Amino acid sequence: xxxxxxxxxxxxxxxxxxxxxxxxxxxxxxxxxxxxxxxxxxxxxxxxxxxxxxxxxxxxxxxxxxxxxxxxxxxxxxxxxxxxxxxxxxxxxxxxxxxxxxxxxxxxxxxxxxxxxxxxxxxxxxxxxxxxxxxxxxxxxxxxxxxxxxxxxxxxxxxxxxxxxxxxxxxxxxxx
Amino acid sequence: xxxxxxxxxxxxxxxxxxxxxxxxxxxxxxxxxxxxxxxxxxxxxxxxxxxxxxxxxxxxxxxxxxxxxxxxxxxxxxxxxxxxxxxxxxxxxxxxxxxxxxxxxxxxxxxxxxxxxxxxxxxxxxxxxxxxxxxxxxxxxxxxxxxxxxxxxxxxxxxxxxxxxxxxxxxxxxxxxxxxxxxxxxxxxxxxxxxxxxxxxxxxxxxxxxxxxxxxxxxxxxxxxxxxxxxxxxxxxxxxxxxxxxxxxxxxxxxxxxxxxxxxxxxxxxxxxxxxxxxxxxxxxxxxxxxx
Ligand SMILES: Cc1cc2nc3c(=O)[nH]c(=O)nc-3n(C[C@H](O)[C@H](O)[C@H](O)COP(=O)(O)OP(=O)(O)OC[C@H]3O[C@@H](n4cnc5c(N)ncnc54)[C@H](O)[C@@H]3O)c2cc1C
Ligand code: FES
Ligand code: FES
Numbered sequence: 143x144x145x146x147x148x149x150x151x152x153x154x155x156x157x158x159x160x161x162x163x164x165x166x167x168x169x170x171x172x173x174x175x176x177x178x179x180x181x182x183x184x185x186x187x188x189x190x191x192x193x194x195x196x197x198x199x200x201x202x203x204x205x206x207x208x209x210x211x212x213x214x215x216x217x218x219x220x221x222x223x224x225x226x227x228x229x230x231x232x233x234x235x236x237x238x239x240x241x242x243x244x245x246x247x248x249x250x251x252x253x254x255x256x257x258x259x260x261x262x263x264x265x266x267x268x269x270x271x272x273x274x275x276x277x278x279x280x281x282x283x284x285x286x287x288x289x290x291x292x293x294x295x296x297x298x299x300x301x302x303x304x305x306x307x308x309x310x311x312x313x314x315x316x317x318x
Numbered sequence: 319x320x321x322x323x324x325x326x327x328x329x330x331x332x333x334x335x336x337x338x339x340x341x342x343x344x345x346x347x348x349x350x351x352x353x354x355x356x357x358x359x360x361x362x363x364x365x366x367x368x369x370x371x372x373x374x375x376x377x378x379x380x381x382x383x384x385x386x387x388x389x390x391x392x393x394x395x396x397x398x399x400x401x402x403x404x405x406x407x408x409x410x411x412x413x414x415x416x417x418x419x420x421x422x423x424x425x426x427x428x429x430x431x432x433x434x435x436x437x438x439x440x441x442x443x444x445x446x447x448x449x450x451x452x453x454x455x456x457x458x459x460x461x462x463x464x465x466x467x468x469x470x471x472x473x474x475x476x477x478x479x480x481x482x483x484x485x486x487x488x489x490x491x492x493x494x495x496x497x498x499x500x501x502x503x504x505x506x507x508x509x510x511x512x513x514x515x516x517x518x519x520x521x522x523x524x525x526x527x528x529x530x531x532x533x534x535x536x537x538x539x540x541x542x543x544x545x546x547x548x549x550x551x552x553x554x555x556x557x558x559x560x561x562x563x564x565x566x567x568x569x570x571x572x573x574x575x576x577x578x579x580x581x582x583x584x585x586x587x588x589x590x591x592x593x594x595x596x597x598x599x600x601x602x603x604x605x606x607x608x609x610x
Contacts, residue, residue: 159327178325179322179324181357200319202426216429220358
């Protein structure tokens with residue numbers, strides 16, 4: 143036993159469909175048996191323990207559950223885990239390197255881009271999708287790219303500054 | 319945590335495969351495209367199905383904007399974002415660009431498709447108004463081949479279309495006519511929300527006179543509606559502020575809004591008139607190469 147307890151799982155009833163999925167999550171291939179009705183957000187959080195992906199509204203409105211799906215920002219509460227089979231998913235846990243923060247994370251730290259932090263993982267991934275495509279965005283372009291992500295705390299001002307900070311840092315990194 | 323009832327899932331590998339599955343499984347099966355209307359409904363259990371047939375792998379076949387001499391063809395799996403970013407559509411039908419800027423948000427636009435939008439047939443669906451304005455036709459494929467249905471015949475009521483149980487929408491076609499342009503106006507309660515009212519307009523001109531005009535309104539009736547009376551009133555007349563106001567008055571008269579959490583019927587009627595004026599004005603300016 144790898145810990146002090148082990149949950150004994152009841153076998154799944156025979157008439158409930160189950161599918162095996164293989165998803166590359168943050169560069170690592172993860173395989174799981176899932177019911178087709180399982181949402182990607184729930185597989186990430188409950189199945190794989192990657193609780194950095196938050197679920198806020200659960201109704202496709204807030205963007206807290208944003209992850210990258212084959213490099214594009216999507217709402218993981220509105221995609222089935224089976225739909226991600228064979229695809230690549232990046233969550234906030236995939237941003238930092240082994241020893242240092244990702245420049246986007248540094249930006250949020252430096253520019254005070256968060257208060258409670260609930261929206262932050264989603265914001266950072268929406269920002270990553272933007273900067274991967276457009277390394278030098280204007281303030282307007284940042285606001286536009288983040289317009290599907292809601293924040294109840296910051297008033298957005300510092301979030302936008304954080305992303306612009308990260309854009310500068312990433313550019314100076316790639317220049318040197 | 320919102321979870322749909324249990325269902326089985328299969329990925330379609332071709333249009334024929336998808337239609338074959340629909341035919342075999344019957345009305346308990348549904349296609350899932352972007353999933354941004356279907357999955358929220360299933361999570362709330364407003365809709366329950368036993369099978370979902372995922373057509374996202376058909377994006378490489380059905381995700382396209384093709385320009386031909388007399389028409390533009392758009393594949394059913396073309397995503398909102400691709401419509402927003404298409405230079406061909408911006409040139410020929412700027413109404414798409416106007417509308418896509420105000421449909422949902424970038425995350426939803428990365429997934430939602432034109433096919434899903436039309437087949438959802440929500441009375442507030444913006445792309446339905448765009449397609450109505452542009453007099454589009456829908457290509458519907460079934461076991462026995464294809465048929466083409468004009469937008470005017472596509473909607474059968476709220477959330478109901480001409481697409482049958484074992485059928486699939488594969489393409490939307492837009493006739494290209496010279497000397498025309500188009501525009502879209504929407505009022506929503508906040509960014510990314512559905513319309514309180516939205517309005518598309520397209521005009522064609524010759525020698526300073528309107529040869530044809532079309533208006534499509536969303537969120538003010540059971541389905542997005544084209545308004546033939548506006549076309550009739552405007553043909554053969556030179557554009558003017560008064561004429562736009564006349565078109566607006568017809569729109570307000572014609573539509574059938576209801577009072578709901580987005581606004582009173584009276585307010586929506588006011589918007590229908592005002593947005594028709596604005597969209598007409600902008601479309602006419604664009605015919606003359608000007609941007610308002
Ligand atoms: C937060 C949010 C905000 C939104 N705001 C707006 C807005 O402001 N304006 C607006 O217009 N829309 C809005 N939408 C809806 C959005 O545009 C959806 O993407 C769209 O309604 C459905 O497209 P889809 O590809 O996701 O369809 P799905 O949800 O996959 O499918 C919808 C329906 O169409 C059927 N279907 C899909 N494709 C086909 C096909 N090829 N042939 C036959 N049947 C098919 C499905 O079986 C299902 O019944 C919003 C959605 C969300 C989640
Ligand atoms: S939890 Fe997915 S959009 Fe809010
Ligand atoms: S920091 Fe609290 S919701 Fe954004």
